[in-house]
Amino acid sequence: MDPLASAAETPVLFPPELQTFRPAVQSYVTAKIKQFAAAFCRRVALNVTPAQLDTIVAETLSGLAAQEINTSRALRLVVRHDCQSTGCGETGCLLCQFNPSRLCKRNLKAKYLIDDNLKAKCNAPLRVELVDENGACCIEGLPHGMQLEIHVLNGEKYREICPDNTLLSHAQLKSCVISHHTKALLRRDGGSDDQLRCFLGLERGQASLSELQVTTSSEALLAGKAPTFRLLVWAVDASGEPVPSVTYVVSESFVVATKRVKHAIKSDIPSVADHVSKLVHIGKATVDKLLNLRQAAADEGFEISVPDELNCVDKVGQFQQLVELSEMNTDLKNKVRHLLKLSPEKWDEVAAHAQGAVMPDFRPRVWWCPAVKAGLLFSCKNGAVMMDQPIALVKMGAKGVGGEDDQVIPITQLDPQLFNTIPKLKAQAMQSWYAAQHPGWAIYWKEGQQDPTILAAVQREQVAAGQQPNLAGAAPPGAYMTSATGNIMPRLSGNGQGQGMAPPTSAFQLSANPTPVRLPTPPPVGMQGPKHQSPFASTLQPNPFAVAAAPAANGGAGGQPKASPFAVPNLMDGLANHFPQFPQQGGITGGDVGAGPGNGVAQESSLTAML
Numbered sequence: 001m002d003p004l005a006s007a008a009e010t011p012v013l014f015p016p017e018l019q020t021f022r023p024a025v026q027s028y029v030t031a032k033i034k035q036f037a038a039a040f041c042r043r044v045a046l047n048v049t050p051a052q053l054d055t056i057v058a059e060t061l062s063g064l065a066a067q068e069i070n071t072s073r074a075l076r077l078v079v080r081h082d083c084q085s086t087g088c089g090e091t092g093c094l095l096c097q098f099n100p101s102r103l104c105k106r107n108l109k110a111k112y113l114i115d116d117n118l119k120a121k122c123n124a125p126l127r128v129e130l131v132d133e134n135g136a137c138c139i140e141g142l143p144h145g146m147q148l149e150i151h152v153l154n155g156e157k158y159r160e161i162c163p164d165n166t167l168l169s170h171a172q173l174k175s176c177v178i179s180h181h182t183k184a185l186l187r188r189d190g191g192s193d194d195q196l197r198c199f200l201g202l203e204r205g206q207a208s209l210s211e212l213q214v215t216t217s218s219e220a221l222l223a224g225k226a227p228t229f230r231l232l233v234w235a236v237d238a239s240g241e242p243v244p245s246v247t248y249v250v251s252e253s254f255v256v257a258t259k260r261v262k263h264a265i266k267s268d269i270p271s272v273a274d275h276v277s278k279l280v281h282i283g284k285a286t287v288d289k290l291l292n293l294r295q296a297a298a299d300e301g302f303e304i305s306v307p308d309e310l311n312c313v314d315k316v317g318q319f320q321q322l323v324e325l326s327e328m329n330t331d332l333k334n335k336v337r338h339l340l341k342l343s344p345e346k347w348d349e350v351a352a353h354a355q356g357a358v359m360p361d362f363r364p365r366v367w368w369c370p371a372v373k374a375g376l377l378f379s380c381k382n383g384a385v386m387m388d389q390p391i392a393l394v395k396m397g398a399k400g401v402g403g404e405d406d407q408v409i410p411i412t413q414l415d416p417q418l419f420n421t422i423p424k425l426k427a428q429a430m431q432s433w434y435a436a437q438h439p440g441w442a443i444y445w446k447e448g449q450q451d452p453t454i455l456a457a458v459q460r461e462q463v464a465a466g467q468q469p470n471l472a473g474a475a476p477p478g479a480y481m482t483s484a485t486g487n488i489m490p491r492l493s494g495n496g497q498g499q500g501m502a503p504p505t506s507a508f509q510l511s512a513n514p515t516p517v518r519l520p521t522p523p524p525v526g527m528q529g530p531k532h533q534s535p536f537a538s539t540l541q542p543n544p545f546a547v548a549a550a551p552a553a554n555g556g557a558g559g560q561p562k563a564s565p566f567a568v569p570n571l572m573d574g575l576a577n578h579f580p581q582f583p584q585q586g587g588i589t590g591g592d593v594g595a596g597p598g599n600g601v602a603q604e605s606s607l608t609a610m611l
Contacts, residue, residue, distance in 0.1 A: 026139065033057065074133040076247035077148070077233050079107045079209070084122040086384045088438070095438055098361035098476055099383030100269035106252045108231070113259050114217060117189075118209045118231075121268065125210035128233050128249065130202060137205040142235055146243055148200040148207055149236045151177045152185040155218075155228030155253040165250075170242045173232060178221065185221075186212045200233070218256045228253035270357045271382065272317030273467065279316060280353050281346045289339060290314065297339055304335050320354045327351075358383060359476035360467065362458045363445035366394055367429035370440060376422075376429050377408065377444060379457040381465050385433065390426055391457045393418065394444070410453045445475055 018025055037057050041048055048056070087099030101122070109121045118126050128148065130138045142148070153176040161176065162168055178185065183193040188211050200207035209231075218229050234248035242248070267278040277287050289296035290313040297304040310322050326333035337347050361383040366375040373396035379386045390411060397405030411422060432440045444454075459469035467473070 022136065023139070030061065033061065074247075075130055075138060075245065077235070077249040078129050078131055078135075079126060079231075079233070079249055079251055080129055081107055081120040081122075081124040081126050083120065084124045086387075093438070094443065095365065095385075095441055096383065098358045100267070100271065100358050101384055102269065108252050108254050110252075110254055111265065112214050112254060112256050113265075114215060114256060115213050115259075116256075118212050118214065125208060127209060128200060128207045130205045130246070139204040141202045141205060142246065143243075145238045146235045146246070148202060148233055149240070150186060150198045150200055150209075150212075151232040151234075152214075153230040153232050153250065154178055154222060155230045156222065156224065158230055158250065159228075159253070167247070170244075173234075173242075173248070176230075177232065178229075181216065181221065183215065185214065185216055187215050188212060214256045216256065217258050220258075226255055228255055230254070266353075270316045270353065272315065272320060272357045272359050274316045274357070276314055276316055276319050279319060279350050281342060281350045282319075286340050287314075290319070293336075293339065297335065300339065302335065304339065305332065316354055316357045317359075319350075320357055323351045323354050360462075360465070360473060361476050362461050362465075362474040363443050364391070364454055364457060366442050366444040367432060368396075368440045368442065369425065369428075375442075375444075376425050377454075378429075379461050381461040386461065387426075387430055387433070390422065390429075392453050393422075408451050408453050447475075 034054075034057055037053060038050075040046075041053060081104070083104045085101045085103050087093075087096035087101045087103075089096065089102035104121050104124075107120055107126055108118065112118070120126060130142065132138055153173075158176045161172055181196070184191070184195050184198070186198045187193060187195070193215065198212070200209075214229075218227050219225075221227075230253050231251040232248060233251075235243040235246035237243055266280050267274060270278045276282055276290055277284075282290075293304055293306055293311050293313065306322070306325070310318060310325065313319050313322055322336065326336050333347075337344070342350065362380055364377055365380055365385045366377050368375040375394040375396070376390045377392040377394050378390050392411060393409045393414060395407040395409065397407065411419070414422070429440075432438060455471060458471060458474045462469050462474070
């Protein structure tokens with residue numbers, strides 16, 4: 001045998017101890033190989049053009065990568081997405097408590113409409129990843145001669161066969177595949193309905209699902225009420241047969257509805273200002289009855305006693321009040337349930353949905369720069385911080401946080417030197433926001449607010465949210481924690497232990513979440529361990545909020561925590577000449593992740609002095 005051929009065909013496996021740094025090492029090695037190839041060609045006087053050399057090197061590297069993947073290596077597929085929700089969803093977080101955008105607890109949405117692209121609830125694109133036994137993405141891709149194929153499963157049949165989400169045989173899986181359709185169930189944008197089989201191409205170990213559209217209603221294709229689909233993704237060989245060495249993945253169940261129900265889609269977390277039809281089990285007939293409860297009851301031959309302000313219920317907040325009133329009056333509760341044709345189970349579900357509604361919140365948020373007495377001010381719409389464009393720089397006054405002598409300087413009025421620091425300060429603010437407990441962030445609002453920059457920002461966001469400008473409605477009622485004396489008690493940043501008193505006219509609540517943000521727990525996965533990998537490995541990709549989470553930060557499969565994508569150098573030098581500085585040990589910080597001086601924990605003495 002040719003010695004050179006033997007050497008070329010012998011795989012050189014990547015060292016396990018370097019897996020954490022694989023992308024960087026791979027890029028470096030590839031660059032050095034290309035450099036060596038060019039030098040070698042000059043050395044032996046090979047007559048090739050740069051373009052030809054690039055092609056030869058790329059094809060050779062691709063072949064070597066295919067050799068590196070051997071069928072004895074434990075590979076599996078997972079579904080992931082990078083959650084784009086803006087709220088952490090943590091109980092007790094004052095910054096996010098009125099933000100309806102919460103961390104996704106699943107990858108696929110529970111409901112799609114025909115021709116919708118497959119995206120997560122937060123609108124992030126979905127992808128399939130090929131991972132190894134440690135959960136690390138295999139950027140080399142599939143072994144030679146294999147590709148990914150995606151099928152639509154009968155979700156009800158799959159649940160019957162596999163109630164515990166354990167591994168099924170390929171024959172069992174095939175029995176769940178919907179095969180009686182005459183047009184494509186999954187179609188690429190602009191694709192043909194005649195392509196009944198759907199294949200995915202892997203690029204650096206990943207394949208996008210979001211370019212696919214679902215084309216058929218699940219109710220039209222399957223029998224029963226609200227039947228579900230699931231997605232199956234598996235690796236197949238050149239003949240189209242599934243490959244046992246790569247564990248398949250089955251997605252969560254979902255339904256596909258016709259476009260005529262587009263306006264009947266319910267809100268996961270409604271606002272009290274939403275129309276009552278956004279609640280579950282509230283359809284058109286129920287909405288009509290809620291418009292005049294007394295008349296609707298009279299039409300059915302009985303009387304119902306409700307306050308005048310609740311006789312016409314057209315907002316979620318009014319329904320919330322009706323639920324609270326009904327829970328205190330059993331007779332009223334039974335009459336309302338009977339009138340609205342809601343079973344006890346459905347009543348409990350709609351009541352819980354209404355009670356979970358959030359109030360509009362337009363109070364601006366501020367990120368206090370570490371080490372200097374200045375902050376970056378952002379507007380807020382319905383509890384979500386508008387990160388795109390900060391509205392002002394706040395120079396903290398001598399009275400400290402929330403003092404009456406703060407100076408709010410609109411971004412457009414900053415001098416050139418300060419203005420040029422804003423993009424990088426904004427990046428640091430985003431880094432801190434997407435860290436556990438939002439270190440350094442606070443609500444910046446005073447009762448009777450008079451600053452024209454803040455007032456204009458609040459009114460602008462209210463109009464953008466479809467509401468009438470109303471400064472009295474900027475802060476949700478009862479949003480402040482009060483002491484027995486009526487003074488506001490801000491939640492302080494740091495370890496959650498400190499509390500301080502602020503004047504009754506201020507509400508500068510600094511974030512304090514004693515427990516770090518954790519990733520949503522994946523669904524039960526059945527048999528786990530080295531011999532059995534669950535097919536239900538729809539592992540949620542870490543949200544930026546989980547930067548501080550430990551072993552689960554790499555797709556839930558162990559490994560080093562990911563660095564924040566917003567990490568930037570400390571830029572306090574640009575502000576040192578404009579604002580007074582905090583002592584080096586303190587500052588307004590609040591967690592073990594993100595920009596900030598010292599050990600990242602607020603010093604009690606510094607905070608006490610500022611408050």
